[in-house]
Amino acid sequence: MTTFLAVQRFPPPQFTETGHKLPLMTEPAVRALWLERLDVAMLVVVLALAAWLALRRRSRRELTALGIFSVFYFGFWRKGCICSIGAIQNVALALADPGYAIPMVAVVFALLPLAAALLWGRVFCSAVCPHGALQDLMLLKPLKVPQWLEHTLRLLAYVYLGLAMIFAATGAGFIICQYDPFVPIFRLGGSAWMVGLGIGFLLLSLFVGRPYCRFLCPYGALLGLASMLSKWRVRITPDTCTQCRLCEQSCPFGAIVPPTLNPPTTAQLIATEKRRLAGLILLLPVLVAVGVWLGGLAGPALARKHRIVSLAQRVHLEETGAVQGTTDASAAFRATGEPLEKLFADAGVVRNRFVLASRFGGGWMGLVIGLKLISLAIRRKRTDYEADPVRCIGCARCFRYCPEELKRLGLPVPEAPPPS
Amino acid sequence: MKTWLYPIALALAIASGAFLLASAGLLVFAQTQGKVGALVNSNVRMQLIEELHKRPKDEALKQRIRQLDLQLRQKTFTQLRLSANCARAMLVALATFLVCAHFLRAQHRQEPNPLAWGARQPQQEKQATRIARWAAAALFGLLAAMAVWLGTAPARLPERAPAMAETSEPPLTVAEWEQNWPAFRGPWSAGTYRKAVSLTLKWKTPVPLPGMSSPVVWGNTIFLTGGNEKNGHVFCFDADTGKLRWSSEVKVSGPLPPPPKLYEETGMAAPTPATDGHRVYAIFANGNVAAFDFNGKQVWARNLGALESAYGYSSSLTLWQDRLLIQLDLGHEEDGKSSMLALDTRTGRVVWQKPRPTGGSWASPILAMISGKPQVITCGDPWVIAYDPVSGNELWRANGLGSDLAPSPIVASNLVIALKVNAEVLAIRATGTGDVTQTHIAWKTTDGAPDVPSPLFDGKYLYLLGGGGLLQCCDITNGKEKWAHDFAEEFYSSPALAGNILLTITRKGKIFLSEVGETFQPRGTHELGEPCSTSPAFHGARMYLRGKQHLFCFGE
Numbered sequence: 001m002t003t004f005l006a007v008q009r010f011p012p013p014q015f016t017e018t019g020h021k022l023p024l025m026t027e028p029a030v031r032a033l034w035l036e037r038l039d040v041a042m043l044v045v046v047l048a049l050a051a052w053l054a055l056r057r058r059s060r061r062e063l064t065a066l067g068i069f070s071v072f073y074f075g076f077w078r079k080g081c082i083c084s085i086g087a088i089q090n091v092a093l094a095l096a097d098p099g100y101a102i103p104m105v106a107v108v109f110a111l112l113p114l115a116a117a118l119l120w121g122r123v124f125c126s127a128v129c130p131h132g133a134l135q136d137l138m139l140l141k142p143l144k145v146p147q148w149l150e151h152t153l154r155l156l157a158y159v160y161l162g163l164a165m166i167f168a169a170t171g172a173g174f175i176i177c178q179y180d181p182f183v184p185i186f187r188l189g190g191s192a193w194m195v196g197l198g199i200g201f202l203l204l205s206l207f208v209g210r211p212y213c214r215f216l217c218p219y220g221a222l223l224g225l226a227s228m229l230s231k232w233r234v235r236i237t238p239d240t241c242t243q244c245r246l247c248e249q250s251c252p253f254g255a256i257v258p259p260t261l262n263p264p265t266t267a268q269l270i271a272t273e274k275r276r277l278a279g280l281i282l283l284l285p286v287l288v289a290v291g292v293w294l295g296g297l298a299g300p301a302l303a304r305k306h307r308i309v310s311l312a313q314r315v316h317l318e319e320t321g322a323v324q325g326t327t328d329a330s331a332a333f334r335a336t337g338e339p340l341e342k343l344f345a346d347a348g349v350v351r352n353r354f355v356l357a358s359r360f361g362g363g364w365m366g367l368v369i370g371l372k373l374i375s376l377a378i379r380r381k382r383t384d385y386e387a388d389p390v391r392c393i394g395c396a397r398c399f400r401y402c403p404e405e406l407k408r409l410g411l412p413v414p415e416a417p418p419p420s
Numbered sequence: 421m422k423t424w425l426y427p428i429a430l431a432l433a434i435a436s437g438a439f440l441l442a443s444a445g446l447l448v449f450a451q452t453q454g455k456v457g458a459l460v461n462s463n464v465r466m467q468l469i470e471e472l473h474k475r476p477k478d479e480a481l482k483q484r485i486r487q488l489d490l491q492l493r494q495k496t497f498t499q500l501r502l503s504a505n506c507a508r509a510m511l512v513a514l515a516t517f518l519v520c521a522h523f524l525r526a527q528h529r530q531e532p533n534p535l536a537w538g539a540r541q542p543q544q545e546k547q548a549t550r551i552a553r554w555a556a557a558a559l560f561g562l563l564a565a566m567a568v569w570l571g572t573a574p575a576r577l578p579e580r581a582p583a584m585a586e587t588s589e590p591p592l593t594v595a596e597w598e599q600n601w602p603a604f605r606g607p608w609s610a611g612t613y614r615k616a617v618s619l620t621l622k623w624k625t626p627v628p629l630p631g632m633s634s635p636v637v638w639g640n641t642i643f644l645t646g647g648n649e650k651n652g653h654v655f656c657f658d659a660d661t662g663k664l665r666w667s668s669e670v671k672v673s674g675p676l677p678p679p680p681k682l683y684e685e686t687g688m689a690a691p692t693p694a695t696d697g698h699r700v701y702a703i704f705a706n707g708n709v710a711a712f713d714f715n716g717k718q719v720w721a722r723n724l725g726a727l728e729s730a731y732g733y734s735s736s737l738t739l740w741q742d743r744l745l746i747q748l749d750l751g752h753e754e755d756g757k758s759s760m761l762a763l764d765t766r767t768g769r770v771v772w773q774k775p776r777p778t779g780g781s782w783a784s785p786i787l788a789m790i791s792g793k794p795q796v797i798t799c800g801d802p803w804v805i806a807y808d809p810v811s812g813n814e815l816w817r818a819n820g821l822g823s824d825l826a827p828s829p830i831v832a833s834n835l836v837i838a839l840k841v842n843a844e845v846l847a848i849r850a851t852g853t854g855d856v857t858q859t860h861i862a863w864k865t866t867d868g869a870p871d872v873p874s875p876l877f878d879g880k881y882l883y884l885l886g887g888g889g890l891l892q893c894c895d896i897t898n899g900k901e902k903w904a905h906d907f908a909e910e911f912y913s914s915p916a917l918a919g920n921i922l923l924t925i926t927r928k929g930k931i932f933l934s935e936v937g938e939t940f941q942p943r944g945t946h947e948l949g950e951p952c953s954t955s956p957a958f959h960g961a962r963m964y965l966r967g968k969q970h971l972f973c974f975g976e
Contacts, residue, residue, distance in 0.1 A: 137518055138518065140521050140522070140525060141525075146548065147545075147548045147549075147552065148548045148549075148551035148552035148555050149555070151552040151555065151556065152552060152555035152556055152558075152559055155556060155559055156559075159559075159563065188504065188507040188508065188511065189503070189504070189507065195447075199444070244534065245532075245534035245537070246532050246534060248532075248534065248537075249532055249537075250532065258540065261540060261542045261545065287560065290564070294563070294564050294567035294568070295567065297567050297568060297570070297571035298566070298567040298570040298571055300571075300574030300575050301570035301571060301572075301573050301574050301575065302570065303574075303575045304574075304575045309575045309577070310575075312575075312577055313575050313576050313577060316576060316577055316578055317576065318770065319722070319768075319769045319770060320722065324677065324723070324724075324725040325725065326773070331773075331775075334770060334772060334773050335774075340769055340770075344577060344578055347575070347577050348577060351575055351577065362567065365560075365563060366560070369556055369557075369559060369560045372556050373553055373556055373557065376549050376552055376553050376556070377553070401532065414531050
């Protein structure tokens with residue numbers, strides 16, 4: 001299959017009488033087992049180190065150094081593959097297709113950072129993920145993203161996660177890997193528009209903290225959910241929060257949430273808020289149901305991404321005279337002599353699978369947006385500045401802003417400058 | 421406080437930043453130059469290669485292409501090296517820029533001043549939450565709109581896959597096939613019929629539209645095709661009375677290619693239809709191919725694209741069981757447009773399609789049983805190729821034919837007789853595999869071959885009728901001429917043998933009857949009264965022949 005998909009980049013010489021022997025097409029060798037084990041070992045060590053640096057050492061500088069190492073090891077040396085973000089697609093495919101033999105290294109890469117997030121929060125994002133670390137290194141002049149936009153854009157990661165699971169589970173492809181903007185950077189090459197996309201994200205990272213991680217990364221979305229359950233996650237202050245507000249603007253990722261204000265309220269206002277909340281809770285199953293319905297609607301179109309459906313559609317159009325000629329794929333299929341009935345039957349099975357997966361995906365998107373609406377309607381009680389477990393990636397930037405932390409370290413606490 | 425490193429870092433940051441911008445510009449420029457595509461898509465190279473196809477022995481041209489090819493490869497590799505080095509340099513520059521920029525940023529760091537931020541505004545935060553709610557709802561709306569939009573363009577697959585059972589028909593037997601005249605020149609495209617037929621006119625009937633196709637007969641039903649400049653029609657006649665039973669126009673759904681240029685001597689309906697007793701199949705120069713049942717109802721139709729051919733498309737159809745076999749020899753060999761196609765007779769779907777290394781030809785494919793196995797044998801420029809009609813696999817091929825190929829081959833004593841127009845007659849043993857050019861040519865003559873009419877074999881002698889009227893009788897074992905007779909007339913119609921009477925029909929419509937074998941003995945003539953370029957069909961004690969305006973029935 002690899003040979004079949006390989007692209008001959010140059011046409012062979014036109015004159016065979018010169019005796020030029022064409023080199024045989026070769027496949028890249030399978031990665032040695034010990035190298036795979038090295039990758040797993042590296043992941044374990046770097047993950048543990050990141051957790052220790054973020055939670056115990058609370059050292060931004062050391063986390064940065066670890067991030068640089070991850071960029072070089074998991075990024076430039078391993079060329080961005082294998083990575084945990086893409087590995088969740090292997091897991092999804094393995095769950096949906098019992099015939100798919102998932103590599104053990106993919107299982108470890110997909111699940112280990114999730115397990116770590118259950119314990120220590122998103123330490124994987126802090127310094128292990130090369131994508132995040134690279135964007136973090138690029139950040140020079142962070143701009144604050146408005147809260148409403150932050151809330152909305154973060155939903156895109158869940159949408160992307162849903163789509164990626166649909167395509168992976170149906171065997172249509174690993175779109176997270178296909179459209180990974182940083183892999184062309186790590187590989188120093190790629191298609192023009194993917195390189196452009198990667199450069200675009202890097203440029204954006206100069207001013208927006210980790211734009212891919214925050215607004216698109218499907219694995220980050222999963223890690224965020226896992227982090228909600230974590231017991232030993234990052235805390236800004238080692239002691240009591242004095243509400244000095246010094247940490248408030250240290251976070252370029254909008255992950256520090258302030259204490260709730262207690263605005264003047266009335267019984268009517270409270271009743272309105274309660275009605276809104278009740279309405280949104282009732283709306284949740286509706287959104288899920290509509291999402292399921294819309295997923296079923298979009299499924300047959302999304303199925304065109306699958307190579308079998310795409311081929312069957314092309315052959316069907318050729319058969320009905322709607323298009324003229326053949327494509328390379330349809331000509332190759334016809335050359336096999338396989339019956340069309342089988343192709344159409346296979347395509348029908350894939351399409352149905354797509355419809356089912358899309359219904360799940362649509363339901364998932366409805367659920368996520370419904371829950372977001374509910375969460376925005378809940379009146380919270382927060383007394384201190386806290387790191388939002390879903391958003392905080394444990395970069396350790398905020399620690400050195402906290403006077404309590406400085407005291408703990410025995411460092412001088414700078415005096416606040418006069419108001420300008 | 422700024423250290424002495426500050427100006428160095430600043431200079432380095434500016435330099436590396438400028439280098440990054442310049443390198444990015446260079447990369448964009450390299451992309452616009454086509455990179456690897458420079459070699460693949462070079463118009464000059466493609467034009468020269470095209471030229472070489474016309475002058476394959478031009479050594480200077482070959483040398484020029486070689487040099488250009490080398491230059492393009494060198495250019496391509498240079499661009500690739502440049503891009504790779506550029507990317508590496510950019511990486512180093514990026515690292516330098518980041519180190520310097522972070523250093524400079526640290527120099528400018530100011531402690532946060534919450535007092536300067538002012539008090540938090542509950543109303544503003546509430547407003548932000550409200551906007552966030554609406555933005556989330558808008559996102560859902562956007563996703564919903566996208567899903568609805570996607571729902572309008574689902575994957576187009578057949579509603580249900582055609583099951584084999586639903587269209588199962590009793591297989592066509594060889595006996596049924598041989599009892600009728602189902603294709604051009606009869607069941608085996610040989611032009612021979614076991615019985616003699618009297619040339620007493622039984623009936624003649626006008627044909628609604630012109631065409632150069634010959635009649636095919638199944639039982640007491642005769643099929644013909646005709647057409648105007650836009651489309652093709654199929655006609656069905658009663659064999660006993662000559663009455664037109666029905667006439668149907670081919671209707672293909674979907675967009676159609678523009679109609680091809682039509683030629684006076686071929687027109688829209690030069691290919692002869694074929695029938696299997698269930699349906700009649702017809703193909704036309706506009707690429708329409710269709711099946712009609714015996715009541716004139718269209719069963720299926722499709723378009724194969726305009727069949728652009730130098731003298732007009734004329735290759736007739738033939739059949740093997742449920743395979744409708746179509747020889748599509750179009751354009752030049754290097755165009756890659758030629759193919760052999762088998763459609764399912766019940767549904768019209770493509771069962772197999774094989775590209776052919778041939779240019780345009782006007783000959784028709786023929787069926788033959790060789791050693792008990794079916795072969796479909798085709799003639800093109802320059803190959804005679806035999807296929808397995810079931811799978812489409814190529815069985816053998818022989819090189820030796822040329823351009824302007826119109827005569828169809830015949831099988832005579834397990835020899836395939838193929839004609840290189842005006843040049844050679846090839847006799848090929850049809851039992852080989854692969855390229856049999858060097859191994860299976862039994863004999864070949866080099867003193868000319870007919871240009872349009874196809875050959876004929878009576879079981880002992882081979883007859884070759886030239887378009888100029890020269891009839892040659894040759895020994896099938898070695899191709900040597902036994903005798904020759906000049907009719908001094910022009911012929912397009914292929915000769916036919918009914919019993920022991922050879923029928924040759926001139927373009928003006930004069931039928932010569934001759935008794936052939938060891939010697940040539942004229943047995944009379946008959947005037948049709950109108951021009952004729954088609955070949956006769958036989959069934960029962962009758963002969964059916966299409967003139968320019970009429971369909972004629974001779975016999976009992």
